[in-house]
Amino acid sequence: MRFHVLTIFPEFFEGFKNTGIVSRAIEKGLVDINTVNIRDYATDRHRTVDDVVYGGGPGMLLKPEPIFRAYDDIARDKKPYVLITEPWGRRFDQKFATELAQKDELLIICGRYEGVDERVKSIIDEEVSIGDFILSGGEPAALVIMDAVIRLIPGVVGDSDSLRVDSFSDGLLGYPNYTRPAVFRGMEVPQVLRSGNHRLINLWRKWKQIENTLKKRPDLLEKARLSPEEEKILQAIKKGESFEDFTGNNRV
Ligand code: SAH
Numbered sequence: 318m319r320f321h322v323l324t325i326f327p328e329f330f331e332g333f334k335n336t337g338i339v340s341r342a343i344e345k346g347l348v349d350i351n352t353v354n355i356r357d358y359a360t361d362r363h364r365t366v367d368d369v370v371y372g373g374g375p376g377m378l379l380k381p382e383p384i385f386r387a388y389d390d391i392a393r394d395k396k397p398y399v400l401i402t403e404p405w406g407r408r409f410d411q412k413f414a415t416e417l418a419q420k421d422e423l424l425i426i427c428g429r430y431e432g433v434d435e436r437v438k439s440i441i442d443e444e445v446s447i448g449d450f451i452l453s454g455g456e457p458a459a460l461v462i463m464d465a466v467i468r469l470i471p472g473v474v475g476d477s478d479s480l481r482v483d484s485f486s487d488g489l490l491g492y493p494n495y496t497r498p499a500v501f502r503g504m505e506v507p508q509v510l511r512s513g514n515h516r517l518i519n520l521w522r523k524w525k526q527i528e529n530t531l532k533k534r535p536d537l538l539e540k541a542r543l544s545p546e547e548e549k550i551l552q553a554i555k556k557g558e559s560f561e562d563f564t565g566n567n568r569v
Contacts, residue, residue: 318347318348318349318418318466318467318470319349319351320348320349320350320351320422320423321391321422321424321425322350322352322353322424322425322459323353323387323388323425323426324352324353324354324427324454324456324459325354325355325356325366325379325427325429326427326429326454326456327352327354329456329460330350330352330456330459330460333350333463333464338468338474339464339467341473342470342473347473348467348470348473350463353391355379355383355387356383358382358387359382359383366379366383367379367380367430368380370431375431376431377430377431378430378431378432378433379430379432379433379434380434381436381437384434384437385437388424392424395422396422397420397423397424398417398420398422398423398424398442399424399426399443400423400425400426400441400442400443400444401425401428401433401437401438401444401445401455402426402427402428402444402447402452402459403428403432403444403445403455404446404450404451405444406443406444406445406446407443407444407446408447409446409447409448409458409461409462409465410485411485411486414462414465414469417462417466418470425455425459425463426441426455427454428454428455446458447461447462468480485537488540488541488542489527489529489538490526490530490533490534491526491529492521492522492529495510507521509521524550524554524560524563527550527551528554531554531555550563
């Protein structure tokens with residue numbers, strides 16, 4: 318999958334491209350991140366990328382001409398799916414990330430200052446926001462979007478099971494995990510995880526996912542499609558039953 322990022326700060330993405338899963342995906346040829354400096358497409362001697370706002374008001378706007386020229390250059394061979402970062406855009410979430418992971422070529426335009434000239438919207442497929450707050454530029458948003466999308470590309474995350482158990486992948490939050498030592502500062506790893514009983518371990522994890530989601534994100538639970546077993550667990554948790562009661566009663 319190919320990303321093009323239009324930005325006035327291409328250096329912002331260097332650490333991202335050279336770190337962890339993303340750098341390995343690039344090395345493996347699964348991902349290419351083409352950061353394009355909008356300034357390289359400016360036409361005047363001073364390489365101007367911004368200008369004052371028509372009608373008055375504070376701040377500057379990114380000018381349309383360099384953005385369109387950069388876009389024309391990229392889209393000449395193949396038209397990419399085009400996103401622009403905007404605080405009022407469609408809220409980015411796991412479902413949005415999954416949709417974007419299906420695209421071959423994605424172009425993200427990063428706003429700066431007060432934003433971009435409205436005419437840039439004529440080349441945009443979707444406006445995207447990463448939340449109800451104001452960043453000083455679209456670069457952190459583009460980075461968040463690319464990171465979430467890249468890990469969904471087949472072959473990028475070595476163990477694809479780890480995607481399956483991520484929070485939100487099935488509409489529920491994830492379950493808690495422990496590593497060695499078994500006892501640390503008096504805190505013990507739950508016995509069930511050391512039992513070797515995989516059916517019981519899976520049930521405990523499912524229990525924790527549902528408990529976690531009910532406590533922290535009840536809104537997700539309302540939308541989640543639960544299996545009959547998950548529904549039984551939810552009812553037990555709501556009644557105040559413990560996992561031990563539940564597994565005892567169900568003779569697991
Ligand atoms: N004047 C604008 C804010 C501009 S912030 C307003 O009133 O809404 C500068 C740029 O940062 C924006 O053009 C956008 O590209 C980016 N940006 C800011 N907040 C963002 C968010 N929550 N999600 C995505 N991009 C954001």
